[in-house]
Amino acid sequence: MATIKIDGREIPFEQGDTIIKAAHRAGIDIPHYCWHPGLSVAANCRMCLVEVAPPPGRPAMQLDILRWDPEKKDYVPARKPKLVPACQQACAPGMEVLSEGSDHVEEARGAVQELLLLNHPVDCPICDQAGECRLQDYWLEHQGTGKRMQQEVVHKPKAVDFGPTIVYDAERCIVCTRCVRFTAEVAKDPVLSVRERGNLNEIVVSPGRELDHDYTLMTEHVCPVGALTSKDFRFKARVWFLRSARTVCQGCATGCNAYLDYDPRTNVPHRHRPRDNEEVNKYWMCDEGMLSYKRAVEGRLGTALVGGEDASLEEALAAAKDQLAGLKDDPGRVAVVLSAQHSNEDNHALLTLARTFIGAKDLYVSGRPLGRGDKILMSEDKNPNTLGVMQLAGAPAPKPIASLFDAIKAGKYSFVIALGAEIEVDAKDAESALSKLKGVVTIAAHDGPLARAAHVALPATAWAEQDGTYVNRQGLAQKSERALKARGDARPGWELVAKLGKELGYAMTYKTLADVRRAMTPEAPAASRDADRAAKPEVSA
Amino acid sequence: MLRQTTYLTKRYGVPEGWTLPVYERDGGYQQAKRALSMPREALVEEMKAANIRGRGGAGFPMGVKWSFMPWPPKPEKPHYLVINADEGEPGTFKDRTIMELDPHAVVEGCIIGCFGIGAHAAYIYVRDELHLSKARLWGAIKEAREKGYLGAKPFGIDYPVEVYVHTGAGAYICGEETSLLNSLEGKRGEPRLKPPFPAQAGAFGMPTTVNNLETIAAVPVALAMGGDAFSKLSDLHDQKDGGCRLYGVSGHVNKPGVFEACVGLTLRELIYDLGGGVKGGELLGVIPGGSSCPILRPDETVNAPDPKSPLHRWHGKNVLDVPMGVETYRALGTMLGTCCAIVLNKNTDIVLAMHNLMRFYRHESCGQCTPCREGSAWLFRILDRMVHGEATMEELDRLHEIADNIMGNTICAFGEGTAMPALGFLRKYRKEFEEHVRTKGKSGTGRLAL
Numbered sequence: 001m002a003t004i005k006i007d008g009r010e011i012p013f014e015q016g017d018t019i020i021k022a023a024h025r026a027g028i029d030i031p032h033y034c035w036h037p038g039l040s041v042a043a044n045c046r047m048c049l050v051e052v053a054p055p056p057g058r059p060a061m062q063l064d065i066l067r068w069d070p071e072k073k074d075y076v077p078a079r080k081p082k083l084v085p086a087c088q089q090a091c092a093p094g095m096e097v098l099s100e101g102s103d104h105v106e107e108a109r110g111a112v113q114e115l116l117l118l119n120h121p122v123d124c125p126i127c128d129q130a131g132e133c134r135l136q137d138y139w140l141e142h143q144g145t146g147k148r149m150q151q152e153v154v155h156k157p158k159a160v161d162f163g164p165t166i167v168y169d170a171e172r173c174i175v176c177t178r179c180v181r182f183t184a185e186v187a188k189d190p191v192l193s194v195r196e197r198g199n200l201n202e203i204v205v206s207p208g209r210e211l212d213h214d215y216t217l218m219t220e221h222v223c224p225v226g227a228l229t230s231k232d233f234r235f236k237a238r239v240w241f242l243r244s245a246r247t248v249c250q251g252c253a254t255g256c257n258a259y260l261d262y263d264p265r266t267n268v269p270h271r272h273r274p275r276d277n278e279e280v281n282k283y284w285m286c287d288e289g290m291l292s293y294k295r296a297v298e299g300r301l302g303t304a305l306v307g308g309e310d311a312s313l314e315e316a317l318a319a320a321k322d323q324l325a326g327l328k329d330d331p332g333r334v335a336v337v338l339s340a341q342h343s344n345e346d347n348h349a350l351l352t353l354a355r356t357f358i359g360a361k362d363l364y365v366s367g368r369p370l371g372r373g374d375k376i377l378m379s380e381d382k383n384p385n386t387l388g389v390m391q392l393a394g395a396p397a398p399k400p401i402a403s404l405f406d407a408i409k410a411g412k413y414s415f416v417i418a419l420g421a422e423i424e425v426d427a428k429d430a431e432s433a434l435s436k437l438k439g440v441v442t443i444a445a446h447d448g449p450l451a452r453a454a455h456v457a458l459p460a461t462a463w464a465e466q467d468g469t470y471v472n473r474q475g476l477a478q479k480s481e482r483a484l485k486a487r488g489d490a491r492p493g494w495e496l497v498a499k500l501g502k503e504l505g506y507a508m509t510y511k512t513l514a515d516v517r518r519a520m521t522p523e524a525p526a527a528s529r530d531a532d533r534a535a536k537p538e539v540s541a
Numbered sequence: 542m543l544r545q546t547t548y549l550t551k552r553y554g555v556p557e558g559w560t561l562p563v564y565e566r567d568g569g570y571q572q573a574k575r576a577l578s579m580p581r582e583a584l585v586e587e588m589k590a591a592n593i594r595g596r597g598g599a600g601f602p603m604g605v606k607w608s609f610m611p612w613p614p615k616p617e618k619p620h621y622l623v624i625n626a627d628e629g630e631p632g633t634f635k636d637r638t639i640m641e642l643d644p645h646a647v648v649e650g651c652i653i654g655c656f657g658i659g660a661h662a663a664y665i666y667v668r669d670e671l672h673l674s675k676a677r678l679w680g681a682i683k684e685a686r687e688k689g690y691l692g693a694k695p696f697g698i699d700y701p702v703e704v705y706v707h708t709g710a711g712a713y714i715c716g717e718e719t720s721l722l723n724s725l726e727g728k729r730g731e732p733r734l735k736p737p738f739p740a741q742a743g744a745f746g747m748p749t750t751v752n753n754l755e756t757i758a759a760v761p762v763a764l765a766m767g768g769d770a771f772s773k774l775s776d777l778h779d780q781k782d783g784g785c786r787l788y789g790v791s792g793h794v795n796k797p798g799v800f801e802a803c804v805g806l807t808l809r810e811l812i813y814d815l816g817g818g819v820k821g822g823e824l825l826g827v828i829p830g831g832s833s834c835p836i837l838r839p840d841e842t843v844n845a846p847d848p849k850s851p852l853h854r855w856h857g858k859n860v861l862d863v864p865m866g867v868e869t870y871r872a873l874g875t876m877l878g879t880c881c882a883i884v885l886n887k888n889t890d891i892v893l894a895m896h897n898l899m900r901f902y903r904h905e906s907c908g909q910c911t912p913c914r915e916g917s918a919w920l921f922r923i924l925d926r927m928v929h930g931e932a933t934m935e936e937l938d939r940l941h942e943i944a945d946n947i948m949g950n951t952i953c954a955f956g957e958g959t960a961m962p963a964l965g966f967l968r969k970y971r972k973e974f975e976e977h978v979r980t981k982g983k984s985g986t987g988r989l990a991l
Contacts, residue, residue: 044910044911063957066968074971115912
């Protein structure tokens with residue numbers, strides 16, 4: 001494979017790679033603001049300037065500059081090589097690039113850094129970007145000096161409302177145009193642009209419009225500084241107090257890879273942001289997904305419910321046993337509802353209980369109703385694990401939940417054991433159908449029709465509170481890590497299934513998640529995929 | 542050597558000189574007609590031999606530029622000719638005289654140019670403020686079209702050519718060729734990244750040649766005379782810098798204006814013979830070819846001991862006596878630019894002069910690249926403080942540093958266009974700047990105009 005050398009280190013490149021792209025892939029960080037691997041090249045920040053040795057036998061292109069000679073007390077003419085932006089320069093075999101190894105490069109980067117901060121308000125103490133701001137990071141790495149311009153900075157509009165989700169501060173903006181390019185190229189809604197010129201430049205929303213498409217929060221995410229802030233996150237947390245868990249978004253069947261940022265001191269989640277995955281979501285997430293982190297807290301089933309009243313887990317399990325009495329006599333009158341909202345592990349446990357122990361024949365699957373999809377990331381299927389449930393259950397495939405209520409009305413069942421609270425059909429219908437049964441037990445993380453209609457509801461952890469595997473619409477099994485401690489009495493779904501099984505007198509032995517995962521070994525490809533990714537160096541764009 | 546000519550300015554001052562009858566009386570459109578029946582290669586070779594160096598400032602050989610166009614043109618990728626008439630360089634005012642007084646030369650040049658590069662449409666990008674220029678161009682295009690010189694079959698030859706005038710909105714940066722193309726397409730006037738170069742992907746993403754207006758207006762003349770003969774008008778024919786061109790002189794001279802002469806004229810001839818001498822006293826300095834070209838002092842001598850230097854012939858002579866050529870001026874550490882000199886006499890406040898120019902560059906920076914956007918404004922800020930007697934020595938010492946770091950670090954040449962003149966002023970007038978800072982501005986005359 002063809003290679004280039006960066007500061008003497010040989011790295012491979014692919015046809016069409018720019019220097020920065022090859023470096024990024026090899027884990028070498030060339031400082032940059034405007035470049036983003038998922039966007040077109042703008043080459044306007046000039047932070048990634050590098051020195052490229054001329055082809056053999058050709059002189060380097062030199063520029064005339066002046067240096068001050070304090071002894072002569074006069075200027076002396078000097079020359080410097082013409083630097084090139086690493087984000088624009090294509091790799092060529094054998095190319096020799098100096099990045100940190102060139103004094104000219106370091107001088108240029110220091111100068112760019114100083115110029116970017118020249119009119120910047122440096123209001124880090126009240127800026128949400130502080131702690132993850134490139135201006136701060138690169139100041140440390142490439143400048144490190146105080147401000148040399150003592151006069152008032154150029155003032156520009158502040159706290160500009162861009163739409164329902166985003167606020168803009170033109171004084172903090174470095175006009176890298178990442179947000180402009182994102183809206184045009186990825187969101188396909190070119191609603192942002194640059195107005196004015198020179199150092200009065202600012203980003204504006206098209207007249208008569210708001211920044212209100214489905215990917216507005218990504219503009220904040222791609223902003224390398226604190227110019228764009230999310231109304232949801234503004235003034236809520238300092239990022240250095242947050243920890244990140246590698247999660248999978250639960251908003252739809254796309255299964256975007258995400259980081260859930262949470263405050264471990266308060267056990268509160270603060271935001272969801274994309275985790276790069278070329279195969280799934282590339283570098284992006286939709287607003288719906290980014291805001292879905294709230295479901296880790298909102299609408300939760302905090303305690304067990306028996307007949308709609310709060311109960312302890314032990315009481316609830318005992319009540320469930322009572323409600324399900326007689327189930328062993330006639331397994332044919334038991335319907336088991338799997339959940340496309342729950343992980344493979346939870347569903348596997350329930351499947352084991354249903355098939356191995358109870359001997360139930362009829363499986364159904366519940367989930368959230370279809371919603372809006374698009375050609376970018378959003379799936380119409382708003383459930384993270386539809387494919388996982390189908391794969392686990394195999395043939396015959398679980399039937400849609402609507403047919404359960406028809407069957408109940410026809411008097412086919414006496415008992416329902418369900419995972420998940422949500423259904424894609426009319427809740428009233430469902431509740432009236434379920435109320436006719438002898439025993440309905442639901443294991444759910446959130447309040448919802450299935451939980452409300454149940455005689456006994458057991459509180460499960462939300463995805464953010466347990467490790468789990470989800471199979472997205474492409475058939476990729478992806479692991480989501482636990483971020484938060486369980487709220488209230490919530491326990492992992494698989495654990496509740498096992499407890500219920502035991503209560504019913506079956507020999508369900510799952511004690512840990514590892515036990516469950518061992519039992520479902522055939523579904524293990526997720527592990528190897530994860531290992532692949534972990535082996536790659538993580539350099540943020 | 543001063544040799545005034547009238548190839549380009551023949552109709553300047555002639556009553557109705559901008560109309561078709563007058564142009565045709567002088568043999569107008571004969572060359573376009575001839576060109577359309579020539580083999581394309583022959584035409585391009587003729588133009589290469591003419592050694593017309595781009596008159597917009599960069600001085601790139603026009604014929605060579607034409608030859609860069611992909612050949613043969615693909616039907617799905619139409620070629621375009623774009624004429625840069627966004628004349629906005631301070632001190633430069635030559636192109637507008639052609640548009641106003643000899644617009645048919647432009648139209649004829651466009652027809653020949655289109656054929657030379659395989660285009661069927663030419664866009665002339667004109668500064669919107671130049672109302673008379675636009676009117677005269679529109680008039681000439683209308684006349685030519687009515688006469689059948691433009692349209693589906695110019696001169697009855699099956700090679701369709703249309704010429705359009707597109708008006709800009711007064712941004713200096715739109716004179717940079719890729720900004721101009723963006724502006725032409727209705728986009729924000731910001732320079733594009735190169736590559737791709739316009740010859741690969743220019744206007745509307747198609748192969749495009751961008752020529753300066755004077756460059757294209759010289760084409761019929763050069764073709765009529767024969768490329769080689771045209772080139773040999775010049776004293777610098779051996780440096781592939783041929784023909785005759787327009788020279789402008791403004792500022793503190795007795796007879797400011799536009800003059801036509803053979804290439805090889807010296808600054809001294811331009812100022813004293815054509816410009817009528819320095820007004821109100823001695824010479825302080827000359828900005829040779831538009832404001833982006835570093836200033837020359839009248840007491841500078843040429844230092845070119847190397848026989849290979851294009852300047853060697855003038856080694857030891859005064860800079861004012863060097864022929865104004867692309868290569869000679871580059872070797873002098875300045876640029877020929879647009880060949881329109883700005884003359885400053887001894888009473889000019891050099892700090893105010895630099896302040897004036899830096900205000901222009903701050904105002905005109907498109908703001909895309911960090912060094913130019915912030916650097917040009919910082920340069921101006923310090924100079925503004927200097928003018929008001931507030932700047933410190935430390936700030937004076939910062940100016941060259943800022944300029945050094947703009948130089949070469951931007952997408953387009955605007956960065957160099959700001960940094961080079963800044964470094965020129967500093968290097969050549971450091972004593973005056975120091976004195977100005979020390980006396981809090983009292984050492985300067987405080988005057989730009991006389």
